[in-house]
Amino acid sequence: MDETRAREVLAAADVLPGPARNAALLALGENAVFAAGDLVVKVGRDAELLDRARRELDIALWLAKAGVPAVRAAEPEPLLAEGHPVTVWHRLPDPVRPAEPRDLAELLRVVHALPAPPFPLPPRDLLGGVERWLRLAGDAIDPADAAYLRERRDGFAAAANGLTPHLPPGPIHGDALPRNVHVGPDGPVLVDLETFSTDFREHDLVVMALSRDRYGLPAAAYDSFVAAYGWDVREWEGCPVLRGARETASCAWVSQHAPSNPKALAEFRRRVASLRDGDETVRWYPF
Numbered sequence: 001m002d003e004t005r006a007r008e009v010l011a012a013a014d015v016l017p018g019p020a021r022n023a024a025l026l027a028l029g030e031n032a033v034f035a036a037g038d039l040v041v042k043v044g045r046d047a048e049l050l051d052r053a054r055r056e057l058d059i060a061l062w063l064a065k066a067g068v069p070a071v072r073a074a075e076p077e078p079l080l081a082e083g084h085p086v087t088v089w090h091r092l093p094d095p096v097r098p099a100e101p102r103d104l105a106e107l108l109r110v111v112h113a114l115p116a117p118p119f120p121l122p123p124r125d126l127l128g129g130v131e132r133w134l135r136l137a138g139d140a141i142d143p144a145d146a147a148y149l150r151e152r153r154d155g156f157a158a159a160a161n162g163l164t165p166h167l168p169p170g171p172i173h174g175d176a177l178p179r180n181v182h183v184g185p186d187g188p189v190l191v192d193l194e195t196f197s198t199d200f201r202e203h204d205l206v207v208m209a210l211s212r213d214r215y216g217l218p219a220a221a222y223d224s225f226v227a228a229y230g231w232d233v234r235e236w237e238g239c240p241v242l243r244g245a246r247e248t249a250s251c252a253w254v255s256q257h258a259p260s261n262p263k264a265l266a267e268f269r270r271r272v273a274s275l276r277d278g279d280e281t282v283r284w285y286p287f
Contacts, residue, residue: 156248
């Protein structure tokens with residue numbers, strides 16, 4: 001789904017106070033995210049994401065009732081416009097500063113203290129999107145690379161089933177990065193709730209460990225995250241397994257953009273090569 005198609009769906013949904021062509025595009029990935037006035041609208045890539053969109057709205061309401069600082073839904077149910085799920089959210093105030101790892105850690109402590117919600121949350125299916133992303137990549141990527149990632153996916157999925165957690169399992173954010181924290185006038189709030197799950201809390205912590213190892217997060221910033229949360233997931237023997245699973249998923253995620261973006265293809269090839277070589281020092285770049 002490109003921006004043109006996303007705007008067509010946005011217009012069909014008719015949820016904004018003005019023309020869809022005037023909405024600002026904030027992001028384009030699995031969802032196209034638009035802002036206009038006091039609203040933000042997320043347009044899902046395809047109908048397969050409808051159940052996830054519905055669950056994200058349920059999660060937003062649950063977090064609001066629990067008093068967790070998080071983005072709030074403006075409409076309680078998703079729409080299906082021309083085969084695409086559409087959700088409507090209250091727009092957050094402009095940020096007062098960039099989110100830092102310690103802001104994320106403080107919010108994770110709140111989330112990780114929550115009991116299970118009154119509706120089912122799925123396990124964190126970290127590797128579940130790999131097949132769909134590789135399918136979207138199609139002929140743009142080397143079939144041998146796709147086969148390699150499928151093999152890694154299966155291996156890490158099996159290994160993850162044998163892990164014993166250090167922390168009590170329960171609700172997690174599922175994509176715990178500072179980019180999913182918005183620091184407004186009233187402090188940090190969580191955004192992008194669609195990956196909320198019930199699983200090992202370690203899933204949320206491995207993300208930042210990988211950011212330190214692969215994406216250039218300074219050691220001091222990672223240390224501030226650990227200090228605010230109160231534990232370093234790298235001390236856990238299962239950390240390499242969840243880290244490897246997330247690397248596999250992150251590599252496959254980039255592949256879906258390869259057909260239309262040469263930079264994505266180059267980044268995909270960089271990531272696959274580093275995995276094949278077993279070189280954990282190769283820098284990856286956010287995409």
